[in-house]
Amino acid sequence: MLVYRNFRYFKWAALLVLASVIAYWLHQPFAGVPNGGTWLGYVLGTIGAGIIFWLTYLGIRKRRYGIHREGAGKDKRKDGIKLEDWVSAHIYFGLSLIIVATLHTGFQFGWNLHTLAYALMIIVIVSGIFGVYAYIRYPQLMTENRRGLTLNNMLAQVADLDKEMRGITMSMGENINAAVLRAAQETRVGGSFGRMLAGQDASCPTTAARVLVEQVAHQPHDDEAALRRLLSLLVRKEELLRRARRDVQFSALMQIWLFVHVPLSFGLLAALTAHIVSVFFYW
Ligand code: HEM
Numbered sequence: 592m593l594v595y596r597n598f599r600y601f602k603w604a605a606l607l608v609l610a611s612v613i614a615y616w617l618h619q620p621f622a623g624v625p626n627g628g629t630w631l632g633y634v635l636g637t638i639g640a641g642i643i644f645w646l647t648y649l650g651i652r653k654r655r656y657g658i659h660r661e662g663a664g665k666d667k668r669k670d671g672i673k674l675e676d677w678v679s680a681h682i683y684f685g686l687s688l689i690i691v692a693t694l695h696t697g698f699q700f701g702w703n704l705h706t707l708a709y710a711l712m713i714i715v716i717v718s719g720i721f722g723v724y725a726y727i728r729y730p731q732l733m734t735e736n737r738r739g740l741t742l743n744n745m746l747a748q749v750a751d752l753d754k755e756m757r758g759i760t761m762s763m764g765e766n767i768n769a770a771v772l773r774a775a776q777e778t779r780v781g782g783s784f785g786r787m788l789a790g791q792d793a794s795c796p797t798t799a800a801r802v803l804v805e806q807v808a809h810q811p812h813d814d815e816a817a818l819r820r821l822l823s824l825l826v827r828k829e830e831l832l833r834r835a836r837r838d839v840q841f842s843a844l845m846q847i848w849l850f851v852h853v854p855l856s857f858g859l860l861a862a863l864t865a866h867i868v869s870v871f872f873y874w
């Protein structure tokens with residue numbers, strides 16, 4: 592999505608940025624201070640607002656189109672525009688706003704509605720940058736972490752291990768029996784968004800059971816072979832849980848930025864509309 596069509600959208604956006612910088616540099620404002628109210632201020636503001644409205648539209652269009660992600664890119668839309676066009680243009684023109692909108696303001700900031708719109712824009716852009724990073728980085732980490740298994744495979748293996756362990760612990764002491772039962776019944780992968788993001792569980796009942804069995808195994812015991820077997824199964828389960836939780840964590844990280852990006856882009860639209868209306872009102 593970044594190198595798409597030989598950087599076509601990067602080039603267009605870079606051209607826009609360059610033209611804005613040159614115009615700002617050559618521009619001699621009547622009042623002496625560059626600001627949003629000069630003719631160049633109006634031009635850059637209008638371009639900036641145009642890009643913001645257009646990006647929101649692209650984002651929504653892309654989302655609707657994104658339902659068919661499997662074939663994305665290959666099948667063209669009716670108007671011949673591919674998914675990558677939308678995303679690539681979205682990214683580069685989004686980034687160009689950092690320059691275009693900043694030059695529009697003439698670096699005049701204050702505690703006002705105008706600067707609120709500007710701040711929201713910056714947050715939306717920064718979250719977008721994180722999104723691109725996430726889409727590039729996490730799929731590869733996920734593949735490495737999964738090592739050929741799906742999340743469902745991992746959880747199915749965990750269930751098999753639980754069953755096998757329950758068979759072994761029947762003949763063991765009450766404390767081990769209870770700990771392994773708890774590990775089977777109360778171990779959680781994911782849950783609330785916070786737990787998904789954490790990617791681990793500090794009070795995991797499976798870890799507690801493993802620690803207990805380790806302690807018991809250090810003391811002389813009648814049934815050492817069975818204890819060793821139980822310990823190895825618990826270690827294997829812990830390892831699977833670790834990977835499953837990482838998998839859930841990566842999925843959550845790939846979504847979390849959207850919870851900032853999308854609502855705040857609508858907040859931005861509202862603040863921007865208010866900004867534009869207010870400057871015409873006071874004019
Ligand atoms: C049609 C689009 C736009 C128009 C007509 C417009 C108009 C103006 C005008 C007339 C000013 C000068 C206000 C003053 O000196 O009191 C201004 C300042 C400003 N504009 Fe815009 N603007 C537009 C788009 C944008 C965009 C896209 C942003 C950023 C998200 C933005 C952020 C600001 C900021 C931060 C200031 C400086 C406010 C200050 O002096 O404290 N504007 N704009």
Ligand code: HEM
Pocket residue numbers: 643646647648649650651653654657678681682684685686688712715716717718719720722723852853856859
């Ligand atoms: C002020 C500028 C921006 C606005 C208003 C905006 C708005 C939006 C909206 C409304 C969506 C649709 C989300 C959805 O429902 O799927 C979206 C998606 C997206 N945006 Fe932005 N965006 C902006 C800037 C950026 C920037 C600078 C980047 C990257 C550097 C970026 C990266 C993305 C990506 C990768 C998606 C696709 C998410 C998905 O897979 O659905 N955006 N944006």
